[in-house]
Amino acid sequence: MENRRTMSDHILEMRGISKSFPGVKALSDVTFSVERGEIHCLVGENGAGKSTLMKVLSGVYPHGDFKGDIVLDGEARRFRHIADSEKAGIAIIYQELALVPEMSVYENIFLGHEIRKGSLVDWNDTIHQSVALMKRVRLNADPSTKIKDLGVGKQQLVEIAKALSRNVKLLILDEPTAALNEDDCDNLLEILRELKAEGVTSIMISHKLKEVIRIADTVTVLRDGRTICTLDARKGEVSEPVLIKHMVGREIDNVFPPRAKQPSEEIVLEVEGWNAWNRALGRQVLKDVAFKVRRGEIVGFAGLMGSGRTELARSLFGNPDDYRLEGRVSVEGKERGFKSPADAIDAGIAYASEDRKRNGLVLIQDVKQNVTLANLRAISKGGVVDSNAEVKVAEDYRKALNIKTPSIDQKVLNLSGGNQQKVSVAKWLFVKPKVLVLDEPTRGIDVGAKYEIYTIMNRLVEEGMSIIMISSELPEVLGMSDRVYVVSGGRVTGELPIAQASQERIMELATS
Amino acid sequence: MILNDLRKALRQNIRDYTMYFLLFLIMAVFTAMTRGLFMSSRNIANLMNQTGYIAVLAVGMTLVIVIRHIDLSVGYLAGFIGAATAIAMTRWGMPGWATIPFALALGAAAGLVTGFLVARLGIPAFVATLAGWLIYRGLLLMVTMKTGTIIIPDAFFNAIGNGYIPDIMPAETAFLPGLHKLTLLIGLVAIVLFSFSQLRARKSKQGYGFEVLPLPVFVIKLAFMAFVIGYITWIFAGYNGMSWTAVIVIVVVVIFHFVTTKTVLGRHIYAVGGNPEAAELSGISVKKITFTVFAAMGALSGLAGVLYASRLQSATTKAGEMFEMDAITAAYIGGVSAAGGVGRIAGSLVGAIVYMSLTSGMNLLSVDISLQYIVRGAVLAAAVIFDVQTRKRRG
Numbered sequence A: 001m002e003n004r005r006t007m008s009d010h011i012l013e014m015r016g017i018s019k020s021f022p023g024v025k026a027l028s029d030v031t032f033s034v035e036r037g038e039i040h041c042l043v044g045e046n047g048a049g050k051s052t053l054m055k056v057l058s059g060v061y062p063h064g065d066f067k068g069d070i071v072l073d074g075e076a077r078r079f080r081h082i083a084d085s086e087k088a089g090i091a092i093i094y095q096e097l098a099l100v101p102e103m104s105v106y107e108n109i110f111l112g113h114e115i116r117k118g119s120l121v122d123w124n125d126t127i128h129q130s131v132a133l134m135k136r137v138r139l140n141a142d143p144s145t146k147i148k149d150l151g152v153g154k155q156q157l158v159e160i161a162k163a164l165s166r167n168v169k170l171l172i173l174d175e176p177t178a179a180l181n182e183d184d185c186d187n188l189l190e191i192l193r194e195l196k197a198e199g200v201t202s203i204m205i206s207h208k209l210k211e212v213i214r215i216a217d218t219v220t221v222l223r224d225g226r227t228i229c230t231l232d233a234r235k236g237e238v239s240e241p242v243l244i245k246h247m248v249g250r251e252i253d254n255v256f257p258p259r260a261k262q263p264s265e266e267i268v269l270e271v272e273g274w275n276a277w278n279r280a281l282g283r284q285v286l287k288d289v290a291f292k293v294r295r296g297e298i299v300g301f302a303g304l305m306g307s308g309r310t311e312l313a314r315s316l317f318g319n320p321d322d323y324r325l326e327g328r329v330s331v332e333g334k335e336r337g338f339k340s341p342a343d344a345i346d347a348g349i350a351y352a353s354e355d356r357k358r359n360g361l362v363l364i365q366d367v368k369q370n371v372t373l374a375n376l377r378a379i380s381k382g383g384v385v386d387s388n389a390e391v392k393v394a395e396d397y398r399k400a401l402n403i404k405t406p407s408i409d410q411k412v413l414n415l416s417g418g419n420q421q422k423v424s425v426a427k428w429l430f431v432k433p434k435v436l437v438l439d440e441p442t443r444g445i446d447v448g449a450k451y452e453i454y455t456i457m458n459r460l461v462e463e464g465m466s467i468i469m470i471s472s473e474l475p476e477v478l479g480m481s482d483r484v485y486v487v488s489g490g491r492v493t494g495e496l497p498i499a500q501a502s503q504e505r506i507m508e509l510a511t512s
Numbered sequence B: 001m002i003l004n005d006l007r008k009a010l011r012q013n014i015r016d017y018t019m020y021f022l023l024f025l026i027m028a029v030f031t032a033m034t035r036g037l038f039m040s041s042r043n044i045a046n047l048m049n050q051t052g053y054i055a056v057l058a059v060g061m062t063l064v065i066v067i068r069h070i071d072l073s074v075g076y077l078a079g080f081i082g083a084a085t086a087i088a089m090t091r092w093g094m095p096g097w098a099t100i101p102f103a104l105a106l107g108a109a110a111g112l113v114t115g116f117l118v119a120r121l122g123i124p125a126f127v128a129t130l131a132g133w134l135i136y137r138g139l140l141l142m143v144t145m146k147t148g149t150i151i152i153p154d155a156f157f158n159a160i161g162n163g164y165i166p167d168i169m170p171a172e173t174a175f176l177p178g179l180h181k182l183t184l185l186i187g188l189v190a191i192v193l194f195s196f197s198q199l200r201a202r203k204s205k206q207g208y209g210f211e212v213l214p215l216p217v218f219v220i221k222l223a224f225m226a227f228v229i230g231y232i233t234w235i236f237a238g239y240n241g242m243s244w245t246a247v248i249v250i251v252v253v254v255i256f257h258f259v260t261t262k263t264v265l266g267r268h269i270y271a272v273g274g275n276p277e278a279a280e281l282s283g284i285s286v287k288k289i290t291f292t293v294f295a296a297m298g299a300l301s302g303l304a305g306v307l308y309a310s311r312l313q314s315a316t317t318k319a320g321e322m323f324e325m326d327a328i329t330a331a332y333i334g335g336v337s338a339a340g341g342v343g344r345i346a347g348s349l350v351g352a353i354v355y356m357s358l359t360s361g362m363n364l365l366s367v368d369i370s371l372q373y374i375v376r377g378a379v380l381a382a383a384v385i386f387d388v389q390t391r392k393r394r395g
């Protein structure tokens, strides 16, 4: 095998890459080679070093900031900025998209390398070329649409079009499908295949092993900052159990842990006739929603991206978006009205948001400050925070959720994506609510950690908490819920006991 | 070995130490250039009294900038409240001691108005406080129009900006002649308290198995801080002792330092600054925090107005001019970040002292005012550039 590698045509070889941060050895002696024209997937647990490796490659960490060599197209390269690697034909698309929301699609595609006529921008040619690129990535939209009016799936496509406009040779995608629904995922993978046919090489980081298996020619597994192995899918070396074993270092045979206790009959949360209007857009976002949650129950909310599930959760959770609301909410049989998230938290409702960076975490603060933020009262006396108690709480959650960080004094900014998500979950666990709303709780989380989060969810409901799980991953909804509501176009289009729920049935309701 | 540890500790807290280093550098340069005059007890005492109102404003401004706002109105608000206290004393016969709560309350009320505009009506703080800047300037002119400068005859009031704390023994005893004993005693107590709190914090950290400074480095740090406190009190004691202004500034800094670092309110303020949306979703009322911070800023503006009027023993038509810019500059030199969520009270105090030392030193050397502005601007730019660079390297 070693022999075959050296003989074939490599577009990229990274050798002996090591990179440290204070207190963390993120990469140690990593070797990573990519053949020309293949789709190469990079997998590994949260904090394994995947994003760091790609940042090394793209010049985010400049030459000299790490050890090792990068050979691109047979030529040793020393990138000092991202601009250097872009010039060499590398384009990286981060999970947090780098688009300007207030600008149009075509402005974004050519942002930073505008087409000029003399010293002016040639808008006609820009639009003309944008339309061609949009066709290539199968983006059906008016090129003058503003980015903020597109869904995440389409925004992702704009990012790819942007990369293509720069004549990319090596396209890197860091968890591109984490925030996409199934249709958008399929579409994206199809486009990667088409690009491959056109000769573009892609590197894709993903925690969704099913899609890795579908798309990858080659898979490299990283663990604890080391290359564990490189597997060739064309030789049938790649399968889910094999990947999991290499990633976690042990076998996980049960993806969804079993639960001992059944939910009780007592209703904890009941919502009736719930309507919401977005004042700014003058549009109704929720229509006559009604649902119930029992004590000790996990209720899944399935639906497509943009179906209104997040709007529902936020409108119930103290309405921070200031929708005009109508309807009744009762908690433990008592009718309640929440003026702010603080009220909702007081009544025992917690909401862990889907977009942790934007509204889940205070990135510049450390792990312990984030974990305790929503419930400082519990660790303070007379308004003064007991810092020892705080440390203890944060340590407990770090252990319980296995948050990978050199210490709880580390800024959350410096954690890997998945570990940030765990911090955000820990924050809400510490509030000890009656009803915990988890919006896409396992987005960007590796298989091992998913299992941990599922286990914790089970433990919590066994202790009498109720969980509302909003998720776009159907296997997760089916594997964890007691009951499933399907949301589409701001309405609940169906309620399914878990015994009657299936992927087909849910998709049917979700698209109705 | 020790040197290595020392280097590591320095590198990790480079921003904090640079400010002290900057201060030390400025003092050393001016002392050399004025042949010791700069570090004379008399000059330092004056310097501290001049720094008072800027330091107080910088403390409030730090919080305002931490929550991603700005307050341009504080200068003329301070000037106006100074004039209001002068009028209260001369016309309505308000006793001198009552002016402090009066000024604090008036300032807090003005701050709440700003808070209302910013938090409730959603007007950008820059615009809302620019309006305040104009309005308070007008009010100041209005109340001083008839009389012009109002001379304040109240002895108690004037002592706030010019007086010194009494001594426990007459100065001319055989024991430490010529030195202010109470000031020395306060310095001693401060050193003991500081060492104790540092030791306790270290112990508690070790109890949790956290990384602490290696013992030799810790001792060096402690000794250094003790020396600094000791030296400052020694200088103070050499003149008239500690001034009332210094006492007020210390009280304000200690209170705000405590609130920001140890309390739930402080945590909430920094969380709002770090990510307002996340804070709101965590059950923190961003509005309430905004009101609180602007009210505190207003109250401190009132206090600054009293300090300034008392220092001049009068209320003038130009009181408060440019104070807001001085306060903002001091806060930025002290390390607050315009991106929000970062900035320490102690830092802003040192920033204020650095800034006023520059002014005072250049005045002693009779540097032309035009050049003074340029130097101050350069120091501000240098401090912020340094900040951005160190943060980038670590981030």
Ligand SMILES: Nc1ncnc2c1ncn2[C@@H]1O[C@H](COP(=O)(O)OP(=O)(O)OP(=O)(O)O)[C@@H](O)[C@H]1O
Binding pocket: A021, A022, A024, A025, A026, A044, A045, A046, A047, A048, A049, A050, A051, A052, A053, A404, A405, A413, A414, A415, A416, A417, A418, A419, A444, A446, B395
């Ligand atoms: N700027 C930084 N400062 C300090 N530590 C960092 C920094 N960036 C990453 N790390 C650490 O390096 C390790 C690797 O992080 P990286 O982001 O590469 O993980 P990842 O494999 O992409 O994980 P995920 O799947 O969760 O996104 C982690 O332990 C992380 O905490």
Ligand SMILES: [Mg+2]
Binding pocket: A050, A051, A052, A174, A416, A417, A418
């Ligand atoms: Mg990552």
